[in-house]
Amino acid sequence: MKITGDYHTHTIYSHGTGTIRDNVEEAIEKGLREIAICDHGPGHRLYGIDKKDIVKMREEVDRLNKEYKEINIFLGIEANVMDYDGTIDLDRNEIDMIDILLLGFHYGIVPKKLKDMFMFYFLNPASKVLPFLKERMKALNTNAMIQAISKYPVDIITHPGSKARLDIKKVAEVAYKNNTALEINSHHSQLSVENIKIALRSKVQFYINSDAHKPSRVGNFEKGIQRALQAKIPIHRIKNAEE
Ligand SMILES: [Zn+2]
Numbered sequence: 001m002k003i004t005g006d007y008h009t010h011t012i013y014s015h016g017t018g019t020i021r022d023n024v025e026e027a028i029e030k031g032l033r034e035i036a037i038c039d040h041g042p043g044h045r046l047y048g049i050d051k052k053d054i055v056k057m058r059e060e061v062d063r064l065n066k067e068y069k070e071i072n073i074f075l076g077i078e079a080n081v082m083d084y085d086g087t088i089d090l091d092r093n094e095i096d097m098i099d100i101l102l103l104g105f106h107y108g109i110v111p112k113k114l115k116d117m118f119m120f121y122f123l124n125p126a127s128k129v130l131p132f133l134k135e136r137m138k139a140l141n142t143n144a145m146i147q148a149i150s151k152y153p154v155d156i157i158t159h160p161g162s163k164a165r166l167d168i169k170k171v172a173e174v175a176y177k178n179n180t181a182l183e184i185n186s187h188h189s190q191l192s193v194e195n196i197k198i199a200l201r202s203k204v205q206f207y208i209n210s211d212a213h214k215p216s217r218v219g220n221f222e223k224g225i226q227r228a229l230q231a232k233i234p235i236h237r238i239k240n241a242e243e
């Protein structure tokens, strides 16, 4: 299995260590045809991009696209689910400025509503040890994700099931209807082999990405490929793979 593009890489605009140019040069070195720069959304208090930087990043990506003819460079953002109603941390104008929209659950965000803050920071971690909370939180997280992908043009859900538990079967079905793919993340453990198998029962598509936080990790798909092979995904279901 060959992966042709890496659609999830971070740079110094969030908490990656390399510049956009560094990631692009590494991707060319590794023989990729496409790369997306997808730093954390502005709602992430620790690592999020500064909203003002989106214009600067757009210009930089456009410039590099002219300079490097051998690769397509996309500007994306890994946005955050901000509330249990599925609000994300980008507005329509910002979404219009980027080429690809990734979305995931992350700690480090501050929900607008206190109730959501309590659910996210107390009940979610507690649900990992308290069985009676497990199903309740899973249902709430799943609902938030489904609302978000129904409201926004999300291309890829990043590491689904990491950080916040999700009903993968439901998410996969709604994702398929909304033309949203699920990510097999090589940096995090999700999608796991088991969850890939569950998602495969729907018609949803997948991406295998590196989630590189330093340039040398760009195009590093090993763990994702391993899990994909173990789950026996037909290659046509992976949008960035070929024989
Ligand atoms: Zn992430």
Ligand SMILES: [Zn+2]
Pocket (backbone or CB within 6 Å): 008, 010, 078, 158, 211
């Ligand atoms: Zn990431």
